[in-house]
Amino acid sequence: MVKHDPEKFATLFEDFRKKYRVDFSGYASASLNRRIERFLSIHHFVSESEFVEKLLSDHLFFDLFIKEITVNTTEMFRDPECWMAVREKVLPLVTGYPGIRIWHAGCSSGEEVYSMAILLKEEGLYDKVSIVATDLNRDVIQTAMSGTYGRKSLELNEENYRRAGGRFALSDYYSSNGTSYTMNSELLSRVKFMKFDLSSGMPFSKFDIIFCRNVLIYFNKGLQENVFKLFRESLFKRGSVVIGKKESMAYYSDFSAFNEINLQEKIYQLK
Amino acid sequence: MNRRKSERNISLVVIGGSAGSIPVLRKILSGIKPGLRIPIIVCLHRMKSVSEGIQEVLSVNAHIKVMEPEDKEELLEGRIYVAPSNYHLLIENRRTLSLSTEEMVNYSRPSIDITFSTASIAFRQELMGILLTGANKDGAAGLEMVKLNGGLTAVQDPDECIAPYMPRAAIERKCVDLVLPVDDIIKLINRTSLTRPPATCF
Numbered sequence: 001m002v003k004h005d006p007e008k009f010a011t012l013f014e015d016f017r018k019k020y021r022v023d024f025s026g027y028a029s030a031s032l033n034r035r036i037e038r039f040l041s042i043h044h045f046v047s048e049s050e051f052v053e054k055l056l057s058d059h060l061f062f063d064l065f066i067k068e069i070t071v072n073t074t075e076m077f078r079d080p081e082c083w084m085a086v087r088e089k090v091l092p093l094v095t096g097y098p099g100i101r102i103w104h105a106g107c108s109s110g111e112e113v114y115s116m117a118i119l120l121k122e123e124g125l126y127d128k129v130s131i132v133a134t135d136l137n138r139d140v141i142q143t144a145m146s147g148t149y150g151r152k153s154l155e156l157n158e159e160n161y162r163r164a165g166g167r168f169a170l171s172d173y174y175s176s177n178g179t180s181y182t183m184n185s186e187l188l189s190r191v192k193f194m195k196f197d198l199s200s201g202m203p204f205s206k207f208d209i210i211f212c213r214n215v216l217i218y219f220n221k222g223l224q225e226n227v228f229k230l231f232r233e234s235l236f237k238r239g240s241v242v243i244g245k246k247e248s249m250a251y252y253s254d255f256s257a258f259n260e261i262n263l264q265e266k267i268y269q270l271k
Numbered sequence: 272m273n274r275r276k277s278e279r280n281i282s283l284v285v286i287g288g289s290a291g292s293i294p295v296l297r298k299i300l301s302g303i304k305p306g307l308r309i310p311i312i313v314c315l316h317r318m319k320s321v322s323e324g325i326q327e328v329l330s331v332n333a334h335i336k337v338m339e340p341e342d343k344e345e346l347l348e349g350r351i352y353v354a355p356s357n358y359h360l361l362i363e364n365r366r367t368l369s370l371s372t373e374e375m376v377n378y379s380r381p382s383i384d385i386t387f388s389t390a391s392i393a394f395r396q397e398l399m400g401i402l403l404t405g406a407n408k409d410g411a412a413g414l415e416m417v418k419l420n421g422g423l424t425a426v427q428d429p430d431e432c433i434a435p436y437m438p439r440a441a442i443e444r445k446c447v448d449l450v451l452p453v454d455d456i457i458k459l460i461n462r463t464s465l466t467r468p469p470a471t472c473f
């Protein structure tokens with residue numbers, strides 16, 4: 001097995017950035033290095049140079065590498081109390097708007113995109129939203145667009161939906177097909193998917209609500225700062241941002257630009 | 272305070288446990304003397320749905336603050352950091368923790384292997400790893416990493432464990448320096464903490 005040398009590997013980040021416009025330099029190192037070691041233990045390379053050569057010359061291989069070293073685990077209505085708070089505290093802020101713009105930043109395989117779409121349907125707001133869902137990785141976007149998930153995630157998703165205050169049954173929103181189930185495609189009628197690297201830091205539109213849950217934990221504080229700045233610039237006045245339960249905005253240098261809507265669930269509103 | 276040359280300078284203690292480990296940990300924490308000069312990181316398996324309350328359950332010693340860290344939380348001496356439910360807890364470097372929602376490892380999130388192995392990379396020979404009672408092999412590979420990176424390793428004596436599987440799995444890997452009853456684990460932590468020179472580089 002080729003041994004992972006974090007310092008040596010870091011010298012490649014600049015090449016990746018130039019060639020693929022993907023920047024790993026702000027990633028949290030403990031997790032990144034663990035994931036790279038895991039990748040090397042699954043795929044067998046004769047030498048380090050073979051591995052590096054392939055990363056720099058084979059776009060598809062690089063995509064596979066990104067897919068496997070980034071963390072894409074997600075659930076529908078993960079942390080049900082958070083979704084309850086979104087229903088009760090965030091949606092009322094935008095109910096009167098003629099149009100509502102929502103960004104899922106780091107949407108992974110789409111479970112939270114569907115969760116939000118369901119919530120918006122149940123609150124009678126879906127018809128006036130436009131939703132943008134972005135991720136670094138094309139493969140997970142494909143999964144998100146297909147809306148087809150393995151059966152073994154169903155029990156947890158059903159339970160989360162109930163605990164999040166779902167008004168009906170999750171089965172009203174999917175059709176089952178043996179080993180998998182597929183979310184109703186009408187849940188995506190107002191969703192646009194896009195490949196986007198959060199570490200590029202470039203705002204591309206303005207939104208009323210930004211979701212970015214359990215993405216920032218993979219970034220170091222420097223990159224977190226840049227992403228918070230990006231969110232600030234991408235929010236309309238009084239727009240809200242929802243981050244992961246164990247993530248913190250308190251390190252952000254311009255934290256005072258935000259009010260806390262729900263401290264426990266990490267929901268903030270731009271002043 | 273003079274230290275024997277053979278005594279190590281331990282800067283971090285990591286403790287892992289599974290089935291039956293909460294009462295053991297309560298006993299250990301209540302036995303820690305005032306003036307703990309190092310941080311202690313605790314990684315316990317628990318039910319995913321039981322996410323609240325662990326902080327209260329482990330707050331048995333008025334001298335030490337028990338907390339479930341947030342991402343990028345700073346490591347400070349005298350504190351007990353408990354891996355939050357449904358997240359892996361990683362040691363980013365000598366000052367910083369990070370969290371991850373990666374796949375379960377050994378059916379566990381948090382996984383003791385992940386906490387121990389990332390701690391061993393950041394702290395090397397200045398790390399002490401302790402495995403308590405548990406019915407899962409998670410932690411054994413992590414403790415081996417602690418040993419391989421020069422740290423000190425200990426397990427709760429399997430004979431007094433409610434579930435001896437976890438410490439035994441580590442002993443089978445031949446990576447355990449000390450097999451100790453809980454009372455001696457408490458003494459070991461107190462000795463480690465008190466022999467540490469004050470005001471070191473945190």
